[in-house]
Amino acid sequence: MFELDLRSRKPIYEQLVDKLKELIINDVLRVDEKLPSVRTLAQQLTINPNTIQKAYRELESQAYIYSIKGKGSFVNALAKNENVEELEKMKDELKKLIAEALFLGLSTSDLYSLIDEVDDVVGGGYTND
Amino acid sequence: MFELDLRSRKPIYEQLVDKLKELIINDVLRVDEKLPSVRTLAQQLTINPNTIQKAYRELESQAYIYSIKGKGSFVNALAKNENVEELEKMKDELKKLIAEALFLGLSTSDLYSLIDEVDDVVGGGYTND
DNA sequence: TAACTGTATTAATATATGTAATACAGTTGT
DNA sequence: ACAACTGTATTACATATATTAATACAGTTA
Numbered sequence: 001m002f003e004l005d006l007r008s009r010k011p012i013y014e015q016l017v018d019k020l021k022e023l024i025i026n027d028v029l030r031v032d033e034k035l036p037s038v039r040t041l042a043q044q045l046t047i048n049p050n051t052i053q054k055a056y057r058e059l060e061s062q063a064y065i066y067s068i069k070g071k072g073s074f075v076n077a078l079a080k081n082e083n084v085e086e087l088e089k090m091k092d093e094l095k096k097l098i099a100e101a102l103f104l105g106l107s108t109s110d111l112y113s114l115i116d117e118v119d120d121v122v123g124g125g126y127t128n129d
Numbered sequence: 130m131f132e133l134d135l136r137s138r139k140p141i142y143e144q145l146v147d148k149l150k151e152l153i154i155n156d157v158l159r160v161d162e163k164l165p166s167v168r169t170l171a172q173q174l175t176i177n178p179n180t181i182q183k184a185y186r187e188l189e190s191q192a193y194i195y196s197i198k199g200k201g202s203f204v205n206a207l208a209k210n211e212n213v214e215e216l217e218k219m220k221d222e223l224k225k226l227i228a229e230a231l232f233l234g235l236s237t238s239d240l241y242s243l244i245d246e247v248d249d250v251v252g253g254g255y256t257n258d
Numbered sequence: 259t260a261a262c263t264g265t266a267t268t269a270a271t272a273t274a275t276g277t278a279a280t281a282c283a284g285t286t287g288t
Numbered sequence: 289a290c291a292a293c294t295g296t297a298t299t300a301c302a303t304a305t306a307t308t309a310a311t312a313c314a315g316t317t318a
Binding site: 022024078083097100102104114117 | 147155207212215216223225228230231234237240241243244245248250251
């Protein structure tokens with residue numbers, strides 16, 4: 001399904017969260033699609049089930065997935081704009097990064113291009129104009 | 130000078146790096162201006178000098194400051210576009226965040242606005258058109 | 259020389275991360 | 289009902305990282 005860098009200083013569960021978000025965002029994992037079970041994925045990646053669970057719990061708290069005891073974990077039909085808190089965090093993070101990028105020499109048009117580039121990839125299906 | 134959240138899960142030295150970057154980027158700390166000494170700042174913030182040093186070392190490795198033994202640490206006259214490696218990292222991070230932001234419901238025009246907003250604050254003096 | 263700078267090292271401690279083993283509860287298909 | 293699967297929780301242990309502490313060395317400055 002994907003690969004992890006076990007030697008990275010970045011915690012495994014964080015890598016997992018990032019990768020799964022990526023798959024969900026890029027529509028590789030579709031709404032209501034079942035994710036691998038905690039134990040199955042742990043076996044595939046040869047890491048501990050608890051670590052998977054930690055990642056899933058984090059994804060659930062961010063409303064990317066939902067879990068049902070006995071059934072499994074599934075991709076959430078994400079309510080756009082519902083997660084106001086997450087969205088504000090996101091904006092703050094973006095501002096910081098943008099300021100830093102401008103400082104390092106990127107131009108505003110460089111940044112515009114970056115947005116368009118990403119928007120093309122994700123299909124633009126998420127914009128609410 | 131600034132405040133830290135000692136209870137945060139984010140390491141103190143990382144908070145320090147972020148805050149100091151912010152001050153440098155927003156021109157509060159100017160080129161060649163002397164930063165507080167390791168020991169002074171440690172005393173002001175009531176944290177350990179080693180923690181300050183760790184932050185300063187990180188800032189130095191990212192070319193935001195330079196340090197001279199016996200004299201002090203100073204804001205660097207940052208060579209724009211020089212730090213190619215940092216810039217690529219930056220772009221990758223930005224792409225991830227942008228994809229996530231679009232997914233969470235932000236529109237491309239929301240993101241454009243965000244860029245303009247930040248650009249106004251930092252004065253636009255860093256764009257290389 | 260005294261008092262300041264950055265830098266380095268070693269040790270002790272606390273917290274975070276990951277593994278391991280085990281248990282409990284809900285679902286599904288036989 | 290049962291077996292085999294799901295998520296979830298707990299406890300313990302090992303390891304890595306973060307932080308403090310004490311101390312030392314080297315360069316600068318008045």
